[in-house]
Amino acid sequence: MKVILKENVPSLGKAGDLVKVNDGYARNLLIPKGLAVEASDKNMKVFEADRLNSRKRIEKEHKAAQELAAGLNQVKITIARKIGDQDKIFGSVTSKDIELKLKEKGFEIDKKMIVHDEQIKALGEFKIKIKLTAGIEAEITLNVVGE
Numbered sequence: 001m002k003v004i005l006k007e008n009v010p011s012l013g014k015a016g017d018l019v020k021v022n023d024g025y026a027r028n029l030l031i032p033k034g035l036a037v038e039a040s041d042k043n044m045k046v047f048e049a050d051r052l053n054s055r056k057r058i059e060k061e062h063k064a065a066q067e068l069a070a071g072l073n074q075v076k077i078t079i080a081r082k083i084g085d086q087d088k089i090f091g092s093v094t095s096k097d098i099e100l101k102l103k104e105k106g107f108e109i110d111k112k113m114i115v116h117d118e119q120i121k122a123l124g125e126f127k128i129k130i131k132l133t134a135g136i137e138a139e140i141t142l143n144v145v146g147e
Contacts, residue, residue, distance in 0.1 A: 001026045002039035065132040072138035077101040083146035093120040
């Protein structure tokens with residue numbers, strides 16, 4: 001029996017693949033669990049239409065992410081912190097702090113998108129990466145100053 005996979009199945013293939021499996025495997029496992037549908041003409045047409053719509057949606061989201069990245073690359077934010085001896089700040093600058101400053105500037109960025117390898121515990125200028133989607137990153141400039 002030929003089936004169209006609706007989800008990734010490790011031993012068979014990826015979502016959207018047309019695979020041939022034993023009748024019992026398809027009827028008893030794949031179809032009841034919603035992992036696949038029978039490869040009829042109607043199901044093939046529906047699946048191709050869904051694939052086309054999802055591809056268009058992904059391209060639209062990708063383009064929006066590129067435009068957002070272009071805007072974010074120009075952003076410079078300043079965060080003021082209390083300082084102690086040797087220009088060390090009390091605490092550190094967190095992703096949440098950066099998220100709040102970006103929201104003040106009009107960018108809706110989740111703190112999980114903000115990537116910085118080490119904690120920011122000193123004054124100065126730092127480059128912070130923001131991962132928008134797969135393959136699209138932006139870089140903002142963070143300036144930490146003393147109060």
